[in-house]
Amino acid sequence: MLKKIAIVCLLACSQFVFAQKKPAPGPAYKNAKLTINQRIADLLHRMTLEEKAGQLNQLNGGVFTGPAVNDANQQAKVQMVRESKVGSFLNVTGVKETRNIQKVAVEETRLGIPILFAFDVIHGYKTIFPIPLAEACSWDLPQIEKNASVAAREAAAAGLHWTFAPMCDISNDPRWGRVMEGAGEDTWYGEKVAAARVKGLQGDLDDANHVLACVKHYAAYGLSEAGREYGNVDVSRSALWNKYLPPYKAAVDAGAATVMNSFNLVDGVPATANKYLVDDVLKKKWNFKGLVVSDWGSFGEIVTHGYAEDGKDATRKALEAGSMMDMESKLIIQYLPQLVKEGKLTMKQVDEAVSRVLYYKFKLGLFEDPYRFSDEARESASLFTTANRTEALKAARSSMVLLKNDANALPLKKQLGKIALIGHYAKSKEDMFDFWIANGKADEAVSVLEGLQSKFGASKITFAEGYNADATTNEKLISDAVSAASGADAIVVVIGLSGKLSGEERSLANLNIAEGQVQVLKALQKTGKPVIALINSGRPLVLTQVKDLTNAILQCWILGTETGNAVADVLAGDYNPSGKTVMSFPYAVGQIPVYYNHINTGRPTPEKRDGPFTSRYRDIPNAPLYPFGFGLSYTTFEYANLNCGKTVTKQTQLPVSITVKNTGAYDGEEVVQLYIRDMTASIVRPVKELKGFRKIFLKAGETKTVDFVLTPKDLSFFDGEGNVKLETGKFKVFVGGDSKNTVEASFELK
Template sequence: MIKNKITAILFLGFVLQINSVSAQKRAVDRIDLKVDSVLKLMTLDEKIGQLNQYTGDRDATGPITNSPNKLKEVRDGKLGSMLNVRGAKETRAVQEVAMQSRLKIPLLFGLDVVHGYRVTFPIPLAEAASWDLAEMENAARVAGRETAASGIHWTFAPMVDIGRDPRWGRVMEGAGEDTYLGSKIAYARVKGFQGKGLGNLDAVMACVKHFAAYGAAIAGRDYAAVDMSENALWEYYLPPFKAGLDAGAATFMNSFNTLNGVPATGNNYLQRDILKGKWGFDGFMVSDWGSIGEMVAHGFSKDKKQAAEQAIKAGSDMDMESRSYLPYLAQLVKENKVDIALIDDAVKRILRKKFELGLFDDPYRFSDVTRQEKEINSAANKQASLRMAEKSIVLLKNNKQTLPLTKSLKKIAVIGPLAKSEKDMQGFWSVSWQNDKLISLYEGLQNKVGKQTELLYAKGCEITDTSKTGFAEAIAIAKQADVVVMAVGEAYDMSGEAKSKANIHLPGIQEDLIRAIKATGKSVVVLIMAGRPLVFNYTADNADAILYTWWLGSEAGNAMANVLYGDYNPAGKLPMTFPRDEGQIPIYYNHLSTGRPAKNDQDTRYRSAYLDMQNSPKFAFGHGLSYTTFDYADLKLSTKELSQQAKINISFTLKNTGKFDGEEVVQLYLQDKFASITRPVKELKDFQKVMLKQGESKTINFVIDKEKLSFYNQKLEWAAEPGDFKLMIGTASDQIKLESEFVLKDE
């Protein structure tokens, strides 16, 4: 009887699954029929209009070509989308104009919602330092809800470019240098933005960008060329894009750079062969701001007319602000230089998303003022930002358990150019608001210490000062205190798009200020606020404790205060390598070996090493301390000989051996010791974030299978080769606690 019931339940589940798949297919078929019916009604000019996107009059993110008759063009059906129009009232007003067009095709409204909409979250690179996928998905979920409630259908995020060069300002917008971690984060963020799926009123379309390899710009100069092997492209730079696609990303954005001589915007191989061909992407591709027209400056196109031809043929569906498609595509079709089928395919991709969003049923369904007022800037959203900010902080150094601070401190000196800053806590690529309120470090400490502790303050210097006139006051203040908390780093607009820097040292005379305060003999805790890895060797060597706090968003000061006092035990780990000097860049943990490797920092004779500097970074990928300590022990492998179809079960014991409850990010690395293509010295292949109470132990389990051992071989085939592998488990890429080896057998 029980067996029959189980069989019946399984059969019912199977039937329901089949019915669900069938229902989804029917829904897709219905939308396709609707798209085709609209397409048949459209003139060529109306079709081309759908491929055209203009900016509104606020929040411009590139050079604007004046268009005094934008609303007339909307009314004439010459526009498919607008960006930088935000707010339920504002989007409704523009959509009403679109409803006066002949076919009443609704507009899409897009905005760069990169790390929060009304409530600002930590910059993406900071969030990546949390290694907390669920929390990052939730951050994108909150941003998606607030964005959708403000009449916006589409965010130009996440940026999933792998960034190995901290001179490139846009590293702040990504997930760091590692392909595995970056892919996991890309998937989580797309899921967060899109929620339960397009059509839900709290979901926005994600846009995975920038396709592709933008993060490898030569010398870290934004918009510069990229030149790399096919193997590097497929192995390191494409996987996060595939992860975003697998998460269901509605749209992609191409990139400004050339790739091996061909601009990405006009790159058939990237957009047609890989994305829409091999990967089967059925959403649409939008150009980056003006990138179609910029192919002229690249020397790839003679003029905008040729650029329009090359872009549409290569698979760029929507022209963002280059004004190339609208003037020239119709003429190109009439001259038989562009097949109308290419226009139709691009239009259908865009119309399909408008149907999926439900805009044809109700063009104003996202423009609800009441829902906007209820959703944005809520207490729950601020709490999510605080939680994300706490998890993003990385404890780089903590000599003699300087941190956490004790409640018994009578006087704390808060010194530095960022101690009372609010605006800088917002970071680059944030949505601007009038009368916005962010929490500075000083205010966060005020909220924390109450009346029992006196806060003393001195700025000391500005971020880029060359004058030391403020040092005397800062020194006098420091001498009165029990401990000094220093807030240094970058201004919010020093990292981001078009913010490449040849010198990434801590700006101005800030390290001189730290040196002067350290000379007082007081215990010095340094908080570094920035959008990229910086060089700060004196501070790294001499400060008693260092917290890397990035730009943490709306609740920055409260998060920093919670960590300083131990109400949150920091667990962040660096998602990028921190160099000792710019001369080491690019520097990243998963580099290839060499025929003459340096075995240590002193081994420089006829070795791959510098004469004047160590090879090793200042802080390695994956580095991050805790107020507690963890012990790794008792590594076990279920087998040391793995067949192609089998798996290795790995276990070890992790114990919290310190005095605080805390989280540890356990990192698993592999090395393929001998292969047909030289493999990296180590590669992150899995990780777990584990919470342990003081004294608690837990058995941690990992599984290694063929997929984790695979790579792109000389024929660009994804395959695992038989041979010897090294297993490494640790707390950072340079802090390996457990090691073993195993063999993948040839079958």
């Protein structure tokens, strides 16, 4: 009996010892086997109100190492991290910087909640791609997605989790500096590009090679009055739903994790505090489950607009409208706890916002490995690689648009003797780049001069500045340019705008080519030799004068790292240009805004401009100099045999086909574009609307039949509250190489 008791005691003691050695279970939010929602619920339960406010606070970080270690302002930010008062930083880049501040967040705070690092990766992180407006001119959605994926991979390797792209603003106004970030003036095409960019940037977030995408600027920011940054917007609900909202919706449908408020008013209410936009439309109608972040300081600007009394009132109104994270105004961290304690905000409202921040920290795997995006070896191996530069070269070549090519001035013949390359921008790498180059470096890029020297041989290129960095000129600069041209067989002139004048807060009232550059063109034209103009700019410019002074015009935009190599390939004919404009080029500044998909007036101007009392200018044409969808090739294309059914119903689709023939001497690509017009509707529809395109390759002399299908969705539109309208009646269909030069047919929706 005693033996049995001893054995029982021994067993009991061993079980007690085993139980003592077994680790106590950790908090549920650290258990990776639980669902994200379960982990969020547990973490929210543990957080103080002040810690929740911290998760909604995003600060401009900067540098925390080196001399910054002793900087009082930077040390104050580190202390805020220790006190759990920061949920996200922007402008902290590189593995070393992000790892150091992440270490503070996860090892020196009560709950160890990791930081999200965000940065403006607009068209590349280290390898710089063409600006988005140029990239859109490629009409190559797979390449656009690929470009975004390369940028995301580099950004993720450099410790980043989040980028503030893509910009989905539709704009008709090239005075606005930020048109460079968008996809142009067309809504339907803007939807396709927005979705492609989201997919490329964000992927599925499981491989640590993608980053959170951010749809901006929500909403209608591209309609800023007079093209002025941060300007007022006054837009009808019909225009809002039919023209401006669809690209944001397409990006949300593509899975974008975050949406950024715009700076402007909509219906007299700042977008950041606009319940209709954020709560009614984005969250309820579109079922957006992601995070809404303010633009820089836009919480505080609610006061400046005159919509809130002070910062406390602004914070309440922004959160009540559905906005969540406060970028840099520091109002949430100051006022949110007080607003909840006073009953002016509910804990439910706060928890919903915080849960969306936490969701993406869990989704990115940061609770399991806070340093998942902070691998120095990976960073070193991933940035500015040969493979990445190859993609940048492809993108740059396909982004250029050939606007003029009289007497086949291009391509330049390989057996050509000397080429005179004129223009400060041909050599200046600093002027090649815009406001948004992330961590790219100008001195790592290929200039036009370097590209041409490499392609044609340095001995064949004679360079002259022609004009100064500010685009002014003088007699000596012009004389040197003419002298360089005198011994050449062809003259290539790089003109336009410095890249420094493209991007945020770079609005311009004058889009004419600078007088100094025009003087250079006039002097070179007098030599009697072919003059080829390369236009460097982040927006469409007024090229009316340039058109008369040149034999060829190649719109080069701002092309990024591989600029020179891409330009040389096109000039030499090793790449046949295939780009098409995505914004109309104005005939004159006073014509702006000018765009293809306008509404007919009650007194439209006839083609011959001979009708009395019509909607027209007396001094210039109504039409732009170059319309939407326009772009030449070194070959030519002929359109014929447009076929479509005569009737279609609300339940069926309408097949459309056309024959396209390459009638020139070069193989080439053509962007075949399909447009419609709803002839009679309860809300007047545009004179043309893009509803399809195909980018096809044709060998010289080859013919192809190109097929499209028009769906009921293509024939529908929205009323002023976003309800879909599909109305019977007559339609026209147009197919061609641009929005103006088309073949047309008619059908009826019954």
